[in-house]
Amino acid sequence: xxxxxxxxxxxxxxxxxxxxxxxxxxxxxxxxxxxxxxxxxxxxxxxxxxxxxxxxxxxxxxxxxxxxxxxxxxxxxxxxxxxxxxxxxxxxxxxxxxxxxxxxxxxxxxxxxxxxxxxxxxxxxxxxxxxxxxxxxxxxxxxxxxxxxxxxxxxxxxxxxxxxxxxxxxxxxxxxxxxxxxxxxxxxxxxxxxxxxxxxxxxxxxxxxxxxxxxxxxxxxxxxxxxxxxxxxxxxxxxxxxxxxxxxxxxxxxxxxxxxxxxxxxxxxxxxxxxxxxxxxxxxxxxxxxxxxxxxxxxxxxxxxxxxxxxxxxxxxxxxxxxxxxxxxxxxxxxxxxxxxxxxxxxxxxxxxxxxxxxxx
Amino acid sequence: xxxxxxxxxxxxxxxxxxxxxxxxxxxxxxxxxxxxxxxxxxxxxxxxxxxxxxxxxxxxxxxxxxxxxxxxxxxxxxxxxxxxxxxxxxxxxxxxxxxxxxxxxxxxxx
Amino acid sequence: xxxxxxxxxxxxxxxxxxxxxxxxxxxxxxxxxxxxxxxxxxxxxxxxxxxxxxxxxxxxxxxxxxxxxxxxxxxxxxxxxxxxxxxxxxxxxxxxxxxxxxxxxxxxxxxxxxxxxxxxxxxxxxxxxxxxxxxxxxxxxxxxxxxxxxxxxxxxxxxxxxxxxxxxxxxxxxxxxxxxxxxxxxxxxxxxxxxxxxxxxxxxxxxxxxxxxxxxxxxxxxxxxxxxxxxxxxxxxxxxxxxxxxxxxxxxxxxxxxxxxxxxxxxxxxxxxxxxxxxxxxxxxxxxxxxxxxxxxxxxxxxxxxxxxxxxxxxxxxxxxxxxxxxxxxxxxxxx
Numbered sequence: 001x002x003x004x005x006x007x008x009x010x011x012x013x014x015x016x017x018x019x020x021x022x023x024x025x026x027x028x029x030x031x032x033x034x035x036x037x038x039x040x041x042x043x044x045x046x047x048x049x050x051x052x053x054x055x056x057x058x059x060x061x062x063x064x065x066x067x068x069x070x071x072x073x074x075x076x077x078x079x080x081x082x083x084x085x086x087x088x089x090x091x092x093x094x095x096x097x098x099x100x101x102x103x104x105x106x107x108x109x110x111x112x113x114x115x116x117x118x119x120x121x122x123x124x125x126x127x128x129x130x131x132x133x134x135x136x137x138x139x140x141x142x143x144x145x146x147x148x149x150x151x152x153x154x155x156x157x158x159x160x161x162x163x164x165x166x167x168x169x170x171x172x173x174x175x176x177x178x179x180x181x182x183x184x185x186x187x188x189x190x191x192x193x194x195x196x197x198x199x200x201x202x203x204x205x206x207x208x209x210x211x212x213x214x215x216x217x218x219x220x221x222x223x224x225x226x227x228x229x230x231x232x233x234x235x236x237x238x239x240x241x242x243x244x245x246x247x248x249x250x251x252x253x254x255x256x257x258x259x260x261x262x263x264x265x266x267x268x269x270x271x272x273x274x275x276x277x278x279x280x281x282x283x284x285x286x287x288x289x290x291x292x293x294x295x296x297x298x299x300x301x302x303x304x305x306x307x308x309x310x311x312x313x314x315x316x317x318x319x320x321x322x323x324x325x326x327x328x329x330x331x332x333x334x335x336x337x338x339x340x341x342x343x344x345x346x347x348x349x350x351x352x353x354x355x356x357x358x359x360x361x
Numbered sequence: 362x363x364x365x366x367x368x369x370x371x372x373x374x375x376x377x378x379x380x381x382x383x384x385x386x387x388x389x390x391x392x393x394x395x396x397x398x399x400x401x402x403x404x405x406x407x408x409x410x411x412x413x414x415x416x417x418x419x420x421x422x423x424x425x426x427x428x429x430x431x432x433x434x435x436x437x438x439x440x441x442x443x444x445x446x447x448x449x450x451x452x453x454x455x456x457x458x459x460x461x462x463x464x465x466x467x468x469x470x471x
Numbered sequence: 472x473x474x475x476x477x478x479x480x481x482x483x484x485x486x487x488x489x490x491x492x493x494x495x496x497x498x499x500x501x502x503x504x505x506x507x508x509x510x511x512x513x514x515x516x517x518x519x520x521x522x523x524x525x526x527x528x529x530x531x532x533x534x535x536x537x538x539x540x541x542x543x544x545x546x547x548x549x550x551x552x553x554x555x556x557x558x559x560x561x562x563x564x565x566x567x568x569x570x571x572x573x574x575x576x577x578x579x580x581x582x583x584x585x586x587x588x589x590x591x592x593x594x595x596x597x598x599x600x601x602x603x604x605x606x607x608x609x610x611x612x613x614x615x616x617x618x619x620x621x622x623x624x625x626x627x628x629x630x631x632x633x634x635x636x637x638x639x640x641x642x643x644x645x646x647x648x649x650x651x652x653x654x655x656x657x658x659x660x661x662x663x664x665x666x667x668x669x670x671x672x673x674x675x676x677x678x679x680x681x682x683x684x685x686x687x688x689x690x691x692x693x694x695x696x697x698x699x700x701x702x703x704x705x706x707x708x709x710x711x712x713x714x715x716x717x718x719x720x721x722x723x724x725x726x727x728x729x730x731x732x733x734x735x736x737x738x739x740x741x742x743x744x745x746x747x748x749x750x751x752x753x754x755x756x757x758x759x760x761x762x763x764x765x766x767x768x769x770x771x772x773x774x775x776x777x778x779x780x781x782x783x784x785x786x787x788x789x790x791x792x793x794x795x796x797x798x799x800x801x802x803x804x805x806x807x
Contacts, residue, residue: 192585192699212701212709233371240373247704273364376714378723390689398685400670401694401716424716427691453682 009190013147014091014137018049019084023096024057026258026290029265032307033292034095037141040295044155045148050087055080060098064222074120075127077106082130092135093144097257100140101178104186107134140179142256142291146188146196149203157300160206163323168207169251172286173197174241174264176257177217191215197254197291204298213244219267220259238267242279242286249281252318253288264288265312272347285313285348297324304330312343314351332357381429385467389426393463398453399423405447405457411440419447419457426464435468473498474804477557477567479549482510483786484778485573486532487793493539495801500567501536502559503545508533510575516605518786519642519649520676528786549574549739552746554773568807569773569800572743572757573793576734576779579628579636586699587627587730592708594618595700597627597732598643601650610657614706618661618726621654622710623647624697625667629733638754640733640783644671647731648684655688664691664723666712674785693721700728734783747771757781767796775800 018041022034041047059076062068084092094100110117124130145152160169175194180187189195192215198208219237224230241264245253255261265288272278272285280286288311289297296306303324308315309331319326328351332342338359345353390397406412406420417440426434438461447457474497478485481503489501507513509532515525536543544559551558556566581589581597589595593613596604604610612618625647629640644667651663665684670692672678684690695712703709707724714721736755744751748771752758757780760768767775777796778789 190585192588193591210702212703214701215699228367230368231366232368235368236371236373239370270366271370274366274370375711375720375722376717378721394686397689398682400692421717424714428714428717428721430717 009185009188009195011139011143011186011188012137013139013143014093015147016047016091017089018047018091018093018139018144019087019089019135020049020051020141021055021058021080021092021094021096021099022051023094023099023258024061025262026095029258029262029310030290030293030307031310032296032305033290036292036296036301036306037095037145039301040152040292040299041144041148044299045151049093050089052083052087054083058094058096058099058102060096060102061222063102064098065226066223071119071123073102074106074109074116075123077103078120078124078132079128079130081135082124082128082132084135085131085133090133090136092138093141094138095141095258097140097176097178098259100138100186101182103138105182107138108183110134140196140256142179142196142200143188145291145295146199149200152295152299153203156204156298158298158322158324160201160204160294160298160322162321164321168205169318169321170209170248171197171201171206172209172211172214172245172248172250172253173201174214174218174253174255174257174260176255176260179256197256200291200294201254204294209245209248209250211245211248213241216241216244218257218260218263220257220263225263234263235267235270238263239271242268242271245286246279250286251281251321252294253286254291254294255288256291261288261290269312269346269348276347278348280313280317280348280350282317282350284317284350287311287313287315287318289315289318297322302326304333309340312346312348314349316351328355329357331355333359376425376428376430378428383429385431386427386429389460389463389467393456393460395453395455396423396427396460399455400453402452404450404452408446408450410442410444410446415440417441419461423460423464426468431468435465438465438468474568475500475566476569476571476800476804477502477565478571478573479552479557480504480510480573480575480778480780481508481536481543481545482573482575482778482789483512483528483532484575484780484789484793484796485510485571486536487790488571488573488777488797489541489543489793490532490535490539491794491797492800493541495797497797497801497804499539499541500565501541501543502547502549502557502565503543504548506546508536508543508545511578512786514599514602514606516602517649517653519645520674520680522649532790550742552743552749552774554747554771568804569775571775571777571796571800572749572769572780573777573796574737574739574743574780576737576756576783579634579640579732579735581627581730581732583634584627584631584730587624587697587728588700588702588708589730592700592702593706594708594726595728595730597730598646598650599732601653601729605653610654612726616726617658618654619658620662620723620725621651621658621664621727621729622697622723622725623651623663623665623729623731625665625670625731626696627730627732628735630668636733636735636754638756638783639671641671641673642783642785643731643733644669645674645677645680647729648672648677648681648690650729650731651690652680652684652688655690662691663688664693664725666693666695666697666710668694668696674787695721697728734779737780740780746774748774752782756783767792767799772803775803 059068180191184190219234225234268285334340548560775796777792
């Protein structure tokens with residue numbers, strides 16, 4: 001495929017000194033990803049990233065579920081910017097795709113309708129006494145990793161290659177609807193030929209799978225999925241993607257968005273339990289990882305430190321292909337050696353859950 | 362242990378032209394080649410005796426049959442009263458009443 | 472002393488205008504940007520609705536121009552037009568008593584509709600590519616094989632505000648029908664689907680051709696715009712549309728996707744509009760003085776228009792406007 005059009009969608013990504021806004025759900029489902037981002041940025045790349053405990057959820061889930069009004073979310077966003085301003089930072093980077101969409105959408109709204117910005121400033125000042133400056137640069141954290149992909153490649157320990165055969169691993173990438181479908185210009189590669197994750201995969205030795213339903217939504221949809229009765233068509237979207245990607249026998253799925261990563265991981269379990277269908281080449285699930293986990297593995301981080309034991313689909317087949325060393329006996333032992341609990345055996349999983357974990361002192 | 366999910370996985374609504382078997386459509390077309398010239402104007406449905414009182418939409422159902430979506434088409438065609446007014450109104454001169462019977466004949470065992 | 476007229480653009484309209492002016496004893500300088508006369512006609516294979524070879528029409532026009540004694544200057548781009556002549560590349564000024572602008576249209580660049588993957592996926596073509604392949608005598612997929620299923624998509628770069636093309640390009644519907652029939656002639660076993668929003672058969676014999684495509688060639692028409700194309704595992708293209716007449720989404724895999732590209736306003740329209748009396752319509756085409764009695768006139772008495780510089784037109788209409796503009800020029804020159 002002649003894919004060069006991503007180069008027409010370029011955006012400025014700040015090089016250093018980021019104010020970091022966390023996601024509200026990622027730490028539950030992919031708990032090591034945000035820590036990995038900070039470690040990679042600070043320790044491997046020597047960048048300054050402020051992880052500010054004062055910031056809150058952007059309230060995007062509430063906004064997209066029709067319970068947080070636009071004026072409210074604008075004020076919450078203004079408060080995040082005020083915290084950034086107060087801390088002396090100008091470059092804002094968010095860990096969540098929906099937050100990123102919210103920030104870009106609100107900045108665009110303020111730009112188009114300056115009266116909404118004035119009102120937001122007034123609301124924020126009345127409520128908190130704070131004032132803010134518009135960020136000089138706004139990027140999703142995957143943009144930041146993309147920006148540094150060559151530096152990461154230079155420090156690569158485990159490329160995205162099969163250690164046995166040397167063949168590139170096949171990765172499915174999913175950028176999430178709110179990354180570039182709101183404003184194609186705000187995503188690297190635009191919305192049709194996204195390159196933010198594809199660029200990482202290629203820079204680190206892997207191969208990107210371009211499959212028919214690549215651009216299709218995972219089905220998260222907030223209020224759709226939050227209502228149990230609606231989940232039938234929510235999950236059907238993920239199923240459509242799995243069925244479309246399965247013939248390519250992908251080694252992993254890498255996600256940009258907290259919701260997508262959760263869905264594409266956990267719905268594989270749901271579909272397998274409900275209908276007995278799995279999509280992985282081994283007859284089980286397809287491992288789903290985040291781009292920080294992907295970067296972490298490439299840089300030689302321990303998979304359990306990256307939190308990969310918390311995934312629904314076992315990641316061990318991917319680790320084995322990459323030649324990543326891990327301690328099976330430590331999978332469900334936390335940092336302090338305490339058992340963190342382990343899941344029931346499931347159709348989608350390839351590893352036995354029969355193992356007894358020895359709690360360490 | 363059965364899990365109560367509270368929902369079922371929705372089935373795709375798309376007309377899947379890769380999965381659909383168009384062999385019956387081809388047989389219908391071969392027997393009534395004039396049907397190929399339909400421009401979907403809907404005058405057959407506009408004038409339809411049955412369609413004005415029931416959900417029967419002749420234009421929609423025969424278009425679905427052309428796409429290989431046969432499910433329910435036979436039963437729908439059963440609603441036709443065979444009055445033949447649609448044949449008078451068809452601007453392409455298609456024997457629409459004959460088409461109703463042809464679709465029924467081809468789909469009756471389905 | 473005889474009067475002199477400069478014609479900007481040597482396509483169908485400009486050539487016809489030149490030979491007509493010569494029959495009236497007017498001195499003509501025909502200025503063409505490309506190395507040869509003929510404009511877009513050079514790229515077409517057969518013309519709708521009669522399937523007349525484009526070369527036949529073009530050769531006749533060339534013979535007429537040659538026999539008429541009109542002076543032809545090719546490889547020359549007109550930079551500016553004025554009431555008393557034009558400025559060509561290099562800044563050279565050419566004087567004339569009147570100017571006829573026949574600078575035509577540009578083709579819509581299908582890469583702008585990136586969701587269709589033109590230039591990215593194999594086997595996504597434009598109607599212009601198909602004409603070229605027909606001229607070369609070989610239509611085949613990238614791997615050399617014959618297509619089993621072909622989809623044509625109407626209105627690529629027409630009636631699409633997102634890409635700044637609000638207008639209907641008119642001739643694309645019949646082009647899509649014509650090429651669908653040509654594909655069925657070449658590949659009788661192939662299924663051909665035309666995805667359209669409206670079928671606009673405006674010319675004589677067009678509706679008949681549409682009916683023939685349905686009746687004789689069994690071309691399928693599905694009312695719905697394709698939303699995206701993507702590659703499939705077996706090297707085909709998956710397309711999604713709504714079959715709006717049944718109210719359900721529809722998807723299929725095809726071997727070949729042909730994008731029926733529309734007409735854009737000519738890239739020179741903007742700089743010509745700097746001249747007093749030359750105005751652009753909101754869609755970017757040049758706006759004639761009056762859409763009824765003044766189709767070939769501008770706001771300046773000595774500047775005239777013919778062909779697709781003012782709106783999408785077919786070849787016959789463009790040639791007729793060449794004649795009409797020539798006669799208007801003569802009327803103007805005689806009255807001076």
